[in-house]
Amino acid sequence: xxxxxxxxxxxxxxxxxxxxxxxxxxxxxxxxxxxxxxxxxxxxxxxxxxxxxxxxxxxxxxxxxxxxxxxxxxxxxxxxxxxxxxxxxxxxxxxxxxxxxxxxxxxxxxxxxxxxxxxxxxxxxxxxxxxxxxxxxxxxxxxxxxxxxxxxxxxxxxxxxxxxxxxxxxxxxxxxxxxxxxxxxxxxxxxxxxxxxxxxxxxxxxxxxxxxxxxxx
Amino acid sequence: xxxxxxxxxxxxxxxxxxxxxxxxxxxxxxxxxxxxxxxxxxxxxxxxxxxxxxxxxxxxxxxxxxxxxxxxxxxxxxxxxxxxxxxxxxxx
Amino acid sequence: xxxxxxxxxxxxxxxxxxxxxxxxxxxxxxxxxxxxxxxxxxxxxxxxxxxxxxxxxxxxxxxxxxxxxxxxxxxxxxxxxxxxxxxxxxxxxxxxxxxxxxxxxxxxxxxxxxxxxxxxxxxxxxxxxxxxxxxxxxxxxxxxxxxxxxxxxxxxxxxxxxxxxxxxxxxxxxxxxxxxxxxxxxxxxxxxxxxxx
Numbered sequence: 001x002x003x004x005x006x007x008x009x010x011x012x013x014x015x016x017x018x019x020x021x022x023x024x025x026x027x028x029x030x031x032x033x034x035x036x037x038x039x040x041x042x043x044x045x046x047x048x049x050x051x052x053x054x055x056x057x058x059x060x061x062x063x064x065x066x067x068x069x070x071x072x073x074x075x076x077x078x079x080x081x082x083x084x085x086x087x088x089x090x091x092x093x094x095x096x097x098x099x100x101x102x103x104x105x106x107x108x109x110x111x112x113x114x115x116x117x118x119x120x121x122x123x124x125x126x127x128x129x130x131x132x133x134x135x136x137x138x139x140x141x142x143x144x145x146x147x148x149x150x151x152x153x154x155x156x157x158x159x160x161x162x163x164x165x166x167x168x169x170x171x172x173x174x175x176x177x178x179x180x181x182x183x184x185x186x187x188x189x190x191x192x193x194x195x196x197x198x199x200x201x202x203x204x205x206x207x208x209x210x211x212x213x214x215x216x217x
Numbered sequence: 218x219x220x221x222x223x224x225x226x227x228x229x230x231x232x233x234x235x236x237x238x239x240x241x242x243x244x245x246x247x248x249x250x251x252x253x254x255x256x257x258x259x260x261x262x263x264x265x266x267x268x269x270x271x272x273x274x275x276x277x278x279x280x281x282x283x284x285x286x287x288x289x290x291x292x293x294x295x296x297x298x299x300x301x302x303x304x305x306x307x308x309x
Numbered sequence: 310x311x312x313x314x315x316x317x318x319x320x321x322x323x324x325x326x327x328x329x330x331x332x333x334x335x336x337x338x339x340x341x342x343x344x345x346x347x348x349x350x351x352x353x354x355x356x357x358x359x360x361x362x363x364x365x366x367x368x369x370x371x372x373x374x375x376x377x378x379x380x381x382x383x384x385x386x387x388x389x390x391x392x393x394x395x396x397x398x399x400x401x402x403x404x405x406x407x408x409x410x411x412x413x414x415x416x417x418x419x420x421x422x423x424x425x426x427x428x429x430x431x432x433x434x435x436x437x438x439x440x441x442x443x444x445x446x447x448x449x450x451x452x453x454x455x456x457x458x459x460x461x462x463x464x465x466x467x468x469x470x471x472x473x474x475x476x477x478x479x480x481x482x483x484x485x486x487x488x489x490x491x492x493x494x495x496x497x498x499x500x501x502x503x504x505x506x
Contacts, residue, residue: 033312033315033317034310034312034315035311035312035315035316035317036311039316039317039320039331039387040317041315041317066317066318067317070314070315070316074314074315075312075314075315076313076314079312079313079314080310080312081310081312081315082310
């Protein structure tokens with residue numbers, strides 16, 4: 001296992017998993033940590049690398065959290081933990097040629113990265129991504145310099161060149177949905193974020209069968 | 218909102234049913250709403266894993282893991298519809 | 310497989326804890342469904358047996374003799390919190406006031422679909438109260454406010470949040486977690502977590 005420091009509060013862990021045979025973009029793994037006295041905690045993390053790449057999870061440290069601060073600040077390369085997966089058959093990239101709209105709230109960007117890295121070169125990808133401030137945005141260089149992803153980046157508690165200030169609202173969704181054909185839409189983030197985005201998509205008459213969601217706490 | 222969705226139970230449901238269930242369509246036994254299990258409301262901060270109907274919040278599935286056992290209660294699910302996996306072909 | 314350096318939530322051993330428990334200093338919130346939000350004036354509690362039924366409101370429950378308890382609480386998920394302070398009405402006093410009798414067991418229901426059960430003896434002869442205050446303030450909705458049951462000598466799942474009804478019954482009727490495989494009684498000192506323990 002090795003690691004990449006993504007931001008001050010987020011870290012990607014590249015995993016060394018025996019018998020790994022790849023994953024579908026959007027899938028996640030369940031990990032279980034055991035303390036010396038037997039106490040256990042389990043969490044799910046999305047695979048943030050493409051299907052052909054070394055499996056990787058990207059963890060954002062949650063203040064007061066039991067597991068994420070440990071994974072971001074403490075765990076060392078080589079430390080073992082138990083893992084189950086990859087799992088998930090709903091929130092996975094489809095194989096259609098419909099354009100792709102990815103909507104990320106905070107660390108919800110992780111499984112969407114797996115999707116944009118897996119999408120074939122001729123599939124149009126648009127990303128709208130919201131975070132509190134630019135320091136917390138993971139993969140920022142990649143989304144800005146990646147030639148094939150049209151992006152709209154929102155900061156809810158900050159502002160700056162290249163960013164839209166404020167939460168994603170219905171107009172922001174309408175602006176990013178400017179594909180010629182109806183897109184496949186994937187939304188991932190905290191529950192409240194996903195619920196509001198789903199409402200906006202419904203108001204914009206995006207067919208529900210083309211929308212897939214993943215809500216985490 | 219203190220819930221997540223059924224995607225969080227993908228691993229546990231695969232353990233219980235032997236296949237991914239997040240894309241399977243469940244029918245709520247309380248109100249009849251049909252939805253992918255991925256879209257159910259899931260409560261993880263309790264002595265078990267609780268999956269509720271996204272329309273009426275009725276209890277659908279509860280999973281309790283204890284030493285060496287997984288206990289599953291599915292009384293709140295009236296029916297389940299899954300897509301069949303393609304058969305692989307072989308030849309003699 | 311131990312992951313070096315992983316500790317989990319801050320917790321500690323202490324003397325006089327039930328087996329398998331550790332002390333935490335925060336107050337974890339565990340819930341099996343959506344949080345119920347009720348204004349005190351919206352809340353009502355019905356106490357009944359087969360024949361008699363009495364309804365209490367926020368106002369009328371405060372007219373009964375108030376009790377203050379400082380107790381340790383133990384959750385089946387292995388955390389304990391020491392010295393928590395609650396006030397409300399002793400359940401024994403409540404059942405007397407309601408005039409209910411003739412049932413060896415009680416089924417307790419909450420707003421929402423939660424329920425639990427226990428012998429009446431456990432509601433009456435221990436520090437069990439219908440709690441209207443925690444640490445000298447209102448009980449937060451996430452912790453079962455405005456009014457919850459508190460039965461500290463049993464695992465905390467027996468202390469039903471958002472308590473709505475206490476019904477005396479002839480049989481022990483398993484509630485929400487009891488039906489799903491948790492122990493019908495739930496004594497932390499005998500580590501009665503699951504059915505058959």
